[in-house]
Amino acid sequence: xxxxxxxxxxxxxxxxxxxxxxxxxxxxxxxxxxxxxxxxxxxxxxxxxxxxxxxxxxxxxxxxxxxxxxxxxxxxxxxxxxxxxxxxxxxxxxxxxxxxxxxxxxxxxxxxxxxxxxxxxxxxxxxxxxxxxxxxxxxxxxxxxxxxxxxxxxxx
Numbered sequence: 001x002x003x004x005x006x007x008x009x010x011x012x013x014x015x016x017x018x019x020x021x022x023x024x025x026x027x028x029x030x031x032x033x034x035x036x037x038x039x040x041x042x043x044x045x046x047x048x049x050x051x052x053x054x055x056x057x058x059x060x061x062x063x064x065x066x067x068x069x070x071x072x073x074x075x076x077x078x079x080x081x082x083x084x085x086x087x088x089x090x091x092x093x094x095x096x097x098x099x100x101x102x103x104x105x106x107x108x109x110x111x112x113x114x115x116x117x118x119x120x121x122x123x124x125x126x127x128x129x130x131x132x133x134x135x136x137x138x139x140x141x142x143x144x145x146x147x148x149x150x151x152x153x154x155x156x
Contacts, residue, residue, distance in 0.1 A: 005076075005086035008122050019081045020044045020074050023140060029078035034090070034153050036082055040098065040146040041074040042139070043067035052142040056105025059144040068097060068114030071147035075115075076122070079151055088153045092119050092129040098146040101135035108133040115147045 006016055019028050020041065029038045043049060055064040072095075080086050097112030099105075112133040119127035139146050 003085050003087035005089065005122060009073075009076075012121060014073065014122075016080065016086075017045070017073055017077050019077045020047075029075075029082045031082045031153075034155060035093070036079050036151050036153060038075045038078040038149045040140075040148045041071045041078060042141065042143040042146055043070040044074060045070060049141055049143055051144060053144060054100050054102045054105070055111060055144050056102030056107070061105075061107045061111055064099060064111040064144050065114035067143075067145045068112050068147055069118045071097075071145055072115035072118045072149070075147055075149040079149065083151075083153055089123060089126055090152045090154045091126045092123060092149060092151050094150045095119070095129050095131045096148045097131070097133045098136050098139060099133065100137070100139045100142070100144050105135065108135045111145060112147070114145075115149075119149075 009016060026039050029036055051059055053059045055061060095115055097115055099108040099111045116131060
């Protein structure tokens, strides 16, 4: 049975996706003590990237913001894969977002707001976090956005 967090996702018209399988030699998420660290999550939907390219060139900032939201959903799926239940999230501690950027694009924080806003909508005050938004030259598979999340769990 889905818990309160997954019920909130459903209220928002969203569903938790399957965990994105690793593209190389790593795990989607690991737990250390009361913390879960996700690997960088790409905006994969059903195993594929719908959009590729640089933000500010082939991809608009608004498109990239939606892709960051998808990354955050994938991160929640990765957290659930090790925590067992998203209701165990005590808080999101940190989000790190990477934006494959055209050389003159400086709107990385606005793009990563897609992930931050989703976490806030889904988790309320538990979704408020520290964050970095970084522009990079290229990401795996030519993805426009990548997001990693660190959460603290309630002890269970």
